[in-house]
Amino acid sequence: xxxxxxxxxxxVPHRHGGRAGAPGTLRRHGxxxxxxxxxxxxxxxxxxxxxxIIYGLVYGGSAARSKRxxxxxxxxxxxxxxxxxxxxxxxxxxxxAPEIGAGSAAHALSGGTDSAGTADGAAAHGSADAxxxxxxxxxxxSYGETGGASDSW
Amino acid sequence: xxxxxxxxxxxxxxxxxxxxxxxxxxxLDDALRGADESTGLTFSVYVGELDQxxxxxxxxxxxxxEDPDRGVLIAVxxxxxxxxxxxxxxxxxxxxxxxxxxxxxxxxxxxGGGDLAGGLVAGIAQLANQAGRF
Numbered sequence: 001x002x003x004x005x006x007x008x009x010x011x012v013p014h015r016h017g018g019r020a021g022a023p024g025t026l027r028r029h030g031x032x033x034x035x036x037x038x039x040x041x042x043x044x045x046x047x048x049x050x051x052x053i054i055y056g057l058v059y060g061g062s063a064a065r066s067k068r069x070x071x072x073x074x075x076x077x078x079x080x081x082x083x084x085x086x087x088x089x090x091x092x093x094x095x096x097a098p099e100i101g102a103g104s105a106a107h108a109l110s111g112g113t114d115s116a117g118t119a120d121g122a123a124a125h126g127s128a129d130a131x132x133x134x135x136x137x138x139x140x141x142s143y144g145e146t147g148g149a150s151d152s153w
Numbered sequence: 154x155x156x157x158x159x160x161x162x163x164x165x166x167x168x169x170x171x172x173x174x175x176x177x178x179x180x181l182d183d184a185l186r187g188a189d190e191s192t193g194l195t196f197s198v199y200v201g202e203l204d205q206x207x208x209x210x211x212x213x214x215x216x217x218x219e220d221p222d223r224g225v226l227i228a229v230x231x232x233x234x235x236x237x238x239x240x241x242x243x244x245x246x247x248x249x250x251x252x253x254x255x256x257x258x259x260x261x262x263x264x265g266g267g268d269l270a271g272g273l274v275a276g277i278a279q280l281a282n283q284a285g286r287f
Contacts, residue, residue: 022235022273065187067172067173067174068173069267069268069269071231071234071264071265071267071279074232075172075231075232076232077170077172078167078168078170079171079200079202080171080173080198080199081197081198081199081200081201081214082181082182082185082197082198082199083185083198083218084182084185084186084188084189084195085182085186105158124161145240145242146212146215146228146240146245147239147245147248147249147253148211148225148237148238148240148250148259149237149238149253149254150238150257151257152233152234152236152255152261153234153261153262153264
């Protein structure tokens with residue numbers, strides 16, 4: 001059985017033997033002495049870095065997924081207009097559906113606005129119909145050209 | 154002419170700035186193609202702002218389809234929370250307005266939950282199922 005004096009190195013100051021000696025004493029026995037800069041780095045810098053990483057993971061991730069649609073929140077991605085791309089039927093799913101891109105859709109829409117003829121007639125009728133059917137939930141078009149349904153959420 | 158002729162790695166396509174991810178685009182593509190093939194109608198999906206009057210604007214879009222008579226346009230404005238289904242003269246016989254309204258209801262339910270692509274795919278499938286085989 002070891003006695004205390006045998007376990008402890010010789011130059012450790014005795015518990016009751018007064019103060020610890022020179023600054024090197026603690027380091028020599030495994031203690032760590034920190035300067036103010038080191039203390040700030042360890043106890044402020046590292047937590048701040050961890051917080052920054054978590055913050056980045058959380059909000060950086062949601063920025064990448066900002067496409068997500070939430071009803072009631074502003075959601076203004078580029079307008080898209082798709083029809084099935086019949087020409088790629090044989091080649092497999094190598095391309096996605098867009099045949100009419102957003103740019104051409106916008107172009108077509110602006111072109112359609114000032115074009116005379118059936119489009120304007122339909123628009124005029126649609127406005128009348130919208131005014132008529134806005135009260136009821138089912139505001140389908142009543143005339144023979146086009147049918148369909150409307151809904152909102 | 155076909156998409157295969159284009160260089161495989163082009164600039165980022167403009168459609169990716171739209172509301173859908175690539176995976177959702179592929180699902181939509183499948184749904185549209187399947188609906189077209191099984192019904193002989195032309196299904197089309199527009200997602201974006203709809204000018205007032207909404208119905209008239211949707212009909213204007215529909216009239217720009219290749220064959221409006223056989224065209225079924227689903228126009229969705231997530232921001233305005235409005236959905237319009239426009240069926241052409243021939244398509245209307247296959248998809249009566251009542252059935253279109255049913256599809257619109259189910260799509261609006263999905264959109265209300267924030268699921269644009271899922272609602273569209275389900276709605277297209279429902280409309281195509283209603284139109285049946287030609």
